[in-house]
Amino acid sequence: MSVIVADKVVKQYANAERPAVDGISFTAEEGELIVLLGPSGCGKTTLLKMVNRLYEPTSGQIFVDGTEIHDIPATELRRRIGYVIQATGLFPHMTIAENIATVPKLLKWERSRWSPRVDELLTLMHLPTEYRDRYPVQLSGGEQQRVGIARALAADPKILLMDEPFGAIDAITRAALQKELRDVQQRLKKTILFVTHDVEEALLLADRIMVLRAGRVEQFAPPLEIVLSPANDFVAQLIGADDLFRRLSLLRVDQVQGPYDGTTNGGPTLRPSDSLRHALSTMLSSDRQTLSVVDEQGQPIGVVSYDQLRTATQNA
Amino acid sequence: MDALRQMWRYVGDNQAFFVESLRIHLQLSGVALGIAILLCVPLGIWLARRLTLATPVINLVSALRVIPSLAILFLAIPYLGLNRTAAFVALTLLALPPVLINSYAAFRGVPAAVKEAARGMGMNTWQLLWQIELPLALPVVMTGIRTAAVEVISSAALATFIGAGGLGDFIARGFRLSSTPIMLVGAIPIALLALSSELLLGGLQRRLSAHLVR
Numbered sequence: 001m002s003v004i005v006a007d008k009v010v011k012q013y014a015n016a017e018r019p020a021v022d023g024i025s026f027t028a029e030e031g032e033l034i035v036l037l038g039p040s041g042c043g044k045t046t047l048l049k050m051v052n053r054l055y056e057p058t059s060g061q062i063f064v065d066g067t068e069i070h071d072i073p074a075t076e077l078r079r080r081i082g083y084v085i086q087a088t089g090l091f092p093h094m095t096i097a098e099n100i101a102t103v104p105k106l107l108k109w110e111r112s113r114w115s116p117r118v119d120e121l122l123t124l125m126h127l128p129t130e131y132r133d134r135y136p137v138q139l140s141g142g143e144q145q146r147v148g149i150a151r152a153l154a155a156d157p158k159i160l161l162m163d164e165p166f167g168a169i170d171a172i173t174r175a176a177l178q179k180e181l182r183d184v185q186q187r188l189k190k191t192i193l194f195v196t197h198d199v200e201e202a203l204l205l206a207d208r209i210m211v212l213r214a215g216r217v218e219q220f221a222p223p224l225e226i227v228l229s230p231a232n233d234f235v236a237q238l239i240g241a242d243d244l245f246r247r248l249s250l251l252r253v254d255q256v257q258g259p260y261d262g263t264t265n266g267g268p269t270l271r272p273s274d275s276l277r278h279a280l281s282t283m284l285s286s287d288r289q290t291l292s293v294v295d296e297q298g299q300p301i302g303v304v305s306y307d308q309l310r311t312a313t314q315n316a
Numbered sequence: 317m318d319a320l321r322q323m324w325r326y327v328g329d330n331q332a333f334f335v336e337s338l339r340i341h342l343q344l345s346g347v348a349l350g351i352a353i354l355l356c357v358p359l360g361i362w363l364a365r366r367l368t369l370a371t372p373v374i375n376l377v378s379a380l381r382v383i384p385s386l387a388i389l390f391l392a393i394p395y396l397g398l399n400r401t402a403a404f405v406a407l408t409l410l411a412l413p414p415v416l417i418n419s420y421a422a423f424r425g426v427p428a429a430v431k432e433a434a435r436g437m438g439m440n441t442w443q444l445l446w447q448i449e450l451p452l453a454l455p456v457v458m459t460g461i462r463t464a465a466v467e468v469i470s471s472a473a474l475a476t477f478i479g480a481g482g483l484g485d486f487i488a489r490g491f492r493l494s495s496t497p498i499m500l501v502g503a504i505p506i507a508l509l510a511l512s513s514e515l516l517l518g519g520l521q522r523r524l525s526a527h528l529v530r
Contacts, residue, residue: 020463052436054436075438075439075440076358076438078435078437079437079438080438081452083433083436085432085433085436086429087427088433089429089430089433089434089436090430090433090450091430091452092430092445093451093452102437105439106437106438106439161436
């Protein structure tokens with residue numbers, strides 16, 4: 001069963017010429033990370049906030065875990081959905097532990113249950129457990145956003161809504177957080193709706209990307225498909241589909257590698273899960289036309305050649 | 317020094333009257349401040365959610381502040397007579413603006429992101445108010461209460477002119493008798509009261525906001 005089902009959802013703000021969200025239907029499966037991508041005003045944030053009823057749809061239905069969201073009280077719905085926003089929204093007068101325990105406390109968990117959970121989440125987000133008793137202002141922006149994610153995960157919700165969570169964070173920290181989110185996602189298998197206007201971020205994180213413009217869905221597909229066969233000029237331009245590096249970064253070594261030919265050239269090696277962009281950069285830096293692909297034990301299992309890369313960018 | 321010694325003797329000679337005046341003074345200030353808080357903090361919270369209404373109300377209340385304390389006191393007489401009720405009403409009117417304006421500003425100032433996060437986590441209106449908005453707004457609300465407290469304590473000295481008593485009695489009496497020591501019997505305790513309320517509430521405010529500014 002799909003975890004989130006939206007059916008012809010419309011949001012018409014008073015005094016607005018056209019609906020912010022104009023009849024969008026989609027489903028999100030369990031463990032799927034869906035990125036809502038588009039320019040400002042495309043309706044991505046509005047769509048996100050209708051799922052936890054911070055905004056009420058003008059018409060249409062949204063089902064979360066099989067329940068129409070208006071069939072249960074808004075507060076109860078929200079306690080079942082993790083929510084992360086850009087400006088962290090941490091409560092400045094509460095300690096990190098109290099912040100993380102917000103939803104467990106609303107759900108009336110005993111201290112003996114939420115307190116160890118706080119440590120567990122701090123560890124999961126690579127934060128020292130000594131941070132428990134600190135206040136948000138004592139943490140860096142990146143650390144605060146980690147706490148923001150830990151807080152959203154506290155009551156172990158099936159669904160996470162993330163509204164440009166890394167938008168206000170410097171590039172280096174952002175890259176680290178994106179990687180952590182992917183790791184966490186792989187371990188916890190949450191269903192995530194993630195709003196961003198950053199194409200790189202979308203391509204990196206998404207299982208599927210929903211490209212939005214003026215309240216409508218332009219294309220809803222996995223990153224590779226969007227880059228390789230954009231539905232129209234708008235999507236192509238937004239995604240930068242012509243960018244060869246972008247194509248290479250979405251293809252994996254094991255998608256093009258040739259069979260192991262019994263020779264090794266002693267140069268640097270690749271892993272099957274590496275991107276072709278990484279393969280190209282390794283070729284250039286080691287000045288070689290072919291590289292061996294090795295498995296986890298370091299045993300050679302295939303080769304990738306420059307020609308294969310060239311073919312991949314052209315007709316993939 | 318001589319004046320202070322005479323003042324001390326005067327207090328000793330009129331102990332019962334001094335204690336009674338002090339009690340009335342504290343009562344006048346305390347009740348006025350209390351009513352102002354009970355009225356204006358909720359009103360401030362309410363206004364912070366109604367922006368179109370807020371501006372005219374806040375402007376009106378700010379305008380109220382330019383009326384001198386003495387004038388408010390005397391303006392109350394025709395309606396309420398020469399008694400303590402008039403003094404209570406006048407002093408309460410004095411305390412309203414700082415408490416209301418600061419409460420309004422304090423609740424307006426709670427960051428939108430924090431409120432949205434709280435609602436998004438599933439807090440209801442009351443939980444949001446008690447657990448998030450009130451603690452975050454309290455330091456600024458306290459500033460308003462501090463201002464009002466000092467204003468009310470010093471203005472309560474004027475209550476004597478409408479026969480409502482308080483430490484102002486000594487100032488008026490000293491003035492009539494051209495006696496500095498008697499005037500000081502009223503003036504010094506009033507100054508000390510105002511000062512200590514400032515220090516007390518200031519300390520409380522710092523404790524409340526300690527972790528917000530660290």
